[in-house]
Amino acid sequence: MIIFTITPQQTTTSHIGYGCIHCGNFQFSVPIRYELMKDRYYGDWTACAVVHSYLMPLSGNVTETHFITEIELLREIEMEVKREIEVPTESGFSPSTGIYSSKWDTPLLPQTPFLSLPSFLLSKLPLQILSKPAFVDSKSGNSITYGELHSLTNTVAYTLHSLGIKKGDVVFLVSPNFLHFPVLVLGVMSIDAIFSTANPLHTRLELQSQIQDTNPKLVLTTPELQYKLNGLTSRPLVLIQDFLKQLVHSPEGQTLEVQINQEDTAALMYSSGTTGKNKAVGCSHRNFIAMSCQLRHVWDVEGEAHEETYMCVIQMFHMFGLSVFVCGVLAVRSTAVILDKYSLEKMLKGVEQYRVTRLPVVPPMVVHLVRLQDGVKRYDLGSLKEVICSGAPLGTDHMERFRKCFPKVRLSQCYGLTETSGPITLCDGVGGMCHESIGGLIPSYFQNKKDTSFAIDNEGWLQTGDLCFIDAFGLVYIVDRIKELIKYKAYQVAPAELEEVLSSHPDIIDAAVIPYPNEEAGEIPMACVVRSGTNKVEEDGIISFVANKVASYKKVRKVVFVDSIPRSPSGKILRRHLKASTLRQHLHLSSKL
Secondary structure, three states: OOOOEEOOOOOOOOOOEEEEOOOOOOOOEEEEEEEEOOEEEEEEEEOOOOOOOOEEEEOOOOOOOOOOOHHHHHHHHHHHHHHHOOOOHHHOEEOOOOEEOOOOOOOOOOOOOEOOHHHHHHOOOOHHHOOOEEEEEOOOOOEEEHHHHHHHHHHHHHHHHHOOOOOOOEEEEEOOOOOOHHHHHHHHHHOOOEEEEEOOOOOHHHHHHHHHHHOOOEEEEOOOOHHHHOOOOOOOEEEHHHHHHOOOOOOOOOOOOOOOEOOOEEEEEEOOOOOOOOOEEEEEHHHHHHHHHHHHHHHOOOOOHHHOEEEEOOOOOOHHHHHHHHHHHHHOOOEEEEOOOOOHHHHHHHHHHHOOOEEEEOHHHHHHHHHOHHHHOOOOOOOOOEEEEOOOOOOHHHHHHHHHHOOOOEEEEEEEEHHHOEEEEEEEOOOOOEEEEOOOOOOEEOOOHHHHHHHEOOOOOEOOOEEEEEOOOOOEEEEEEHHHOEEEOOEEEOHHHHHHHHHOOOOEEEEEEEEEEEOOOEEEEEEEEEEOOOOOOOHHHHHHHHHOOOOHHHOOOEEEEOOOOOEOOOOOEOHHHHHHHHHHHOOOOOOOO
């Protein structure tokens, strides 16, 4: 069985023309992803917009007809790939062997065994950088210079030490972004204690689970979140504002003598938990130091990264935010403007006011920028050079719309995991060209040998759980999460593919696809849809819209209308929440098998 996925694309004359056996239509040029057994290939081919079981080649005069079998078609396409496609050197991929060879220089990592992340970032600051702002509060304009950051980090470390916090103890921070967030992170790590954090949106039950996992010796939070944490630990809660007011300065000339090994655990960062319970990832000082070196290696190619200004709208309790704004920004000596929580208006105002040049975001923020572009035009975004998107998939439709709305701003995408201590690839989000691969890996899941052994095999390879295919250029395309595949009869359906189709509907604001139990099929794809406020689109119209764009087994067979799609701070769809809510409601909707 050959499976085709069709997306419109401009015709290129160098490719073989294919027409449909059933209707002879050959006027559509499309990229086709096709699968035979477990082998995957990719290429641009002229094909019928309505996919049938077989295709036929057309050569020379297009009225000439040749019928071929699926196997013959596949072989001919393979030969044409080899003849016509020049594999770019950027990927380092050899089509003959299927082996990648890195084309990138490896950054030099410090080899001394005794080194902490704070020491690596702050111990050798040049004099000219001491008065430069490292972090700026977007609302108040208050800032922390590099010199102040170094001093405050030592002060926080001494204060924690005076409270009895020592090597291996966990300090648990529950708060949205604020100016001193990075100071607390570095202060905790400076005494070889372990920093951990949580999403402030978590329920009391979810926070209780993390506290039971990590057994923190100190819990820091805000007055607004205190009610969620009261009684979850036998130790008293400490409000961040009170902690900062009572900082204990070390006696003049004295510093804490703490020997920290690069292999020591620096932080426990939690995975997103989109399909199940989130897990604590143990990240060492070596992991974060390597990430700092690698981000510096990528960002500072021309030696001018210190002149950049980043906008921090990504929450730093998430690995994307922590790695970029603590490891990356400080490694290149640039400045980060911190926003406490995301709003499009606050973000744009900050970009304009502080002349932000780099903007790391998650996919919903890109969607907002495009959909509300009339409001965006009120702000001067002339300083903005690049938007860096990560945390969840971003559909090609949204990428193309962004490129048209903001032609002077480069849209890049990062791929990374909590398990890799941050981003490991950076590529052009529109053209797909890989700019850099920057590596990294975890030591283990915290106190969870079973999941660690499942995630990392005996040879040290991390099983990411992503469903991918590789094209003829050696570029990797991430389709979906394996755990999120819908098992419809004997087929596997990727929700992300259907969500991209749904996102192209003009009357749909947001959508997610989840499996719904069915006695005959096992599971069927069900779309949870957020409609625009004024439209009247109904279930049948949406089912028909999707059916015209995908193979028959992939069709959406149920639709439920919802007020919003639950997402993680990074933009990932929280499918387990959707599944739970739909099952609780006992939806009795007709399904079309």
